[in-house]
Amino acid sequence: MFPSETRVDFKMKTIEVDGIKVRIQIWDTAGQERYQTITKQYYRRAQGIFLVYDISSERSYQHIMKWVSDVDEYAPEGVQKILIGNKADEEQKRQVGREQGQQLAKEYGMDFYETSACTNLNIKESFTRLTELVLQAHRKELEGLRTRASNELALTELEEEEGKPEGPANSSKTCWC
Numbered sequence: 425m426f427p428s429e430t431r432v433d434f435k436m437k438t439i440e441v442d443g444i445k446v447r448i449q450i451w452d453t454a455g456q457e458r459y460q461t462i463t464k465q466y467y468r469r470a471q472g473i474f475l476v477y478d479i480s481s482e483r484s485y486q487h488i489m490k491w492v493s494d495v496d497e498y499a500p501e502g503v504q505k506i507l508i509g510n511k512a513d514e515e516q517k518r519q520v521g522r523e524q525g526q527q528l529a530k531e532y533g534m535d536f537y538e539t540s541a542c543t544n545l546n547i548k549e550s551f552t553r554l555t556e557l558v559l560q561a562h563r564k565e566l567e568g569l570r571t572r573a574s575n576e577l578a579l580t581e582l583e584e585e586e587g588k589p590e591g592p593a594n595s596s597k598t599c600w601c
């Protein structure tokens with residue numbers, strides 16, 4: 425539970441990705457400028473981030489660039505990002521074309537979905553995709569660590585081996601028989 429003035433909502437959800445049950449923590453930070461000092465602190469522990477604009481608001485779309493720069497500044501380096509154009513059910517009020525969303529996502533190297541919280545359009549898909557990306561990144565990081573650890577182990581063994589007195593020749597010197 426958070427006091428209302430923190431302007432951050434928190435939920436837990438379990439979703440299945442590649443046959444694996446993954447429990448995810450969802451933090452919904454306030455968009456307004458005046459809460460930014462607080463909400464930026466939540467970026468630090470994020471593994472995946474949705475950057476969300478409203479397809480019926482050109483202004484919210486223009487704001488995405490600022491969000492991206494904040495994420496680059498405050499979120500961990502390997503954080504996974506997806507661009508979302510929400511309120512896709514509001515077609516008659518649309519101010520941002522789907523191609524504009526696609527173009528922006530391409531520029532930033534992100535996946536892109538148009539969603540609707542009202543009709544559930546692409547909600548599950550986008551959460552599943554972001555979870556997949558986070559898991560992939562996590563696996564890569566683990567593989568990297570494993571490779572580094574085994575390289576270091578091999579190096580230590582080699583150094584120990586090189587430091588040892590020579591086998592048969594040496595043993596003949598110390599042989600008492």
Ligand SMILES: Nc1nc2c(ncn2[C@@H]2O[C@H](COP(=O)(O)OP(=O)(O)OP(=O)(O)O)[C@@H](O)[C@H]2O)c(=O)[nH]1
Pocket residue numbers: 452453454455456510511512513514539540541542543
């Ligand atoms: N038509 C439609 N309305 C939506 C959709 N998603 C949210 N809304 C409405 O948009 C308004 C704002 O929704 P919020 O979830 O408070 O948006 P927010 O970006 O979290 O707002 P802040 O926390 O103030 O930054 C509410 O009235 C919602 O009912 C959607 O997909 N379609």
